[in-house]
Amino acid sequence: MNPGAERNDRTHGEHRYPSDVAFSPTVKTMQERLGSRELYARVERERGWGVALTPDIVAFVEAQTSVFLATANADGQPYIQHRGGPAGFLRVLDDRTIAFADFIGNQQYITLGNLTDNPKAHLFLMDYARRRRVKLWGRARVVDDPEQIAKLMPAGYKARADRAIVFTVHAWDLNCPQHIPQRFEAADVKSALGARDERIRELEAEVARLRERSVA
The missing domain is CATH 2.30.110.10 (Electron Transport, Fmn-binding Protein; Chain A)
Structure with a gap:
């Protein structure tokens, strides 16, 4: 990959691809040397990065x-x-x-x-x-x-x-989610535990009713 050619793809300071904001000519040269340039060239061609927020x-x-x-x-x-x-x-x-x-x-x-x-x-x-x-x-x-x-x-x-x-x-x-540890907000955990405890109370009450019926 020729870094000069990448520079020629840019007109009046604008990027040819949205990903060019991060993939500078030097970055692309590094990708080429380390084997990932083909992958990201395809991302560029397919406009894999967004511009307008979906x-x-x-x-x-x-x-x-x-x-x-x-x-x-x-x-x-x-x-x-x-x-x-x-x-x-x-x-x-x-x-x-x-x-x-x-x-x-x-x-x-x-x-x-x-x-x-x-x-x-x-x-x-x-x-x-x-x-x-x-x-x-x-x-x-x-x-x-x-x-x-x-x-x-x-x-x-x-x-x-x-x-x-x-x-x-x-x-x-x-x-991609690779290597992201899964963690939860304290408020979400509290809500989930509260719902669990309420369900346990409901089940315990139902068990107590069934026991009363069996004794009767």
């Missing part, structure tokens, strides 16, 4: 209670920040835009500084219970509009946000 991906995003936001400063130094909240705190505004209220944390403002210098960003979402993960590449910007921030605040959630992050999606990929 209804399934929208539902996945808005169901999450946790997200990792990756940025890099002007020198290329990467940084990953975790953001969490109740399901729905990640809001899909349209098929190319995700936004969320940026709740006040430790006030280091590394992400805000990075986005000032370099708007390129990445969202990494993991659903451990269902062993699914979605990766999204794009650009992010900080919004200070109080009205928009208020619209993005989850109802009844006790947190404060002075700004919001708006993420424009350039490409997304849904990974």
Whole structure:
């Protein structure tokens, strides 16, 4: 694979394939050397990566209670920040835009500084219970509009946000579940155990009734 040829596939800074946002010419050369280039060339030809968010991906995003936001400063130094909240705190505004209220944390403002210098960003979402993960590449910007921030605040959630992050999606990929450990949210486990205990009580009551009938 000739990296120069890959560069010629790009016009005016645009990617020929959505996956080119991650598969740079150097990455493709590495894939060629290590034996996976044919697989990913087929993915490219079949447009295997998404651009517009599908209804399934929208539902996945808005169901999450946790997200990792990756940025890099002007020198290329990467940084990953975790953001969490109740399901729905990640809001899909349209098929190319995700936004969320940026709740006040430790006030280091590394992400805000990075986005000032370099708007390129990445969202990494993991659903451990269902062993699914979605990766999204794009650009992010900080919004200070109080009205928009208020619209993005989850109802009844006790947190404060002075700004919001708006993420424009350039490409997304849904990974295979290999090597993802299966874990469950504490609230889901509590609900399942509660349902189990209620069923046990029902069965115990039914056994007691049957015993009473047999004695009679």
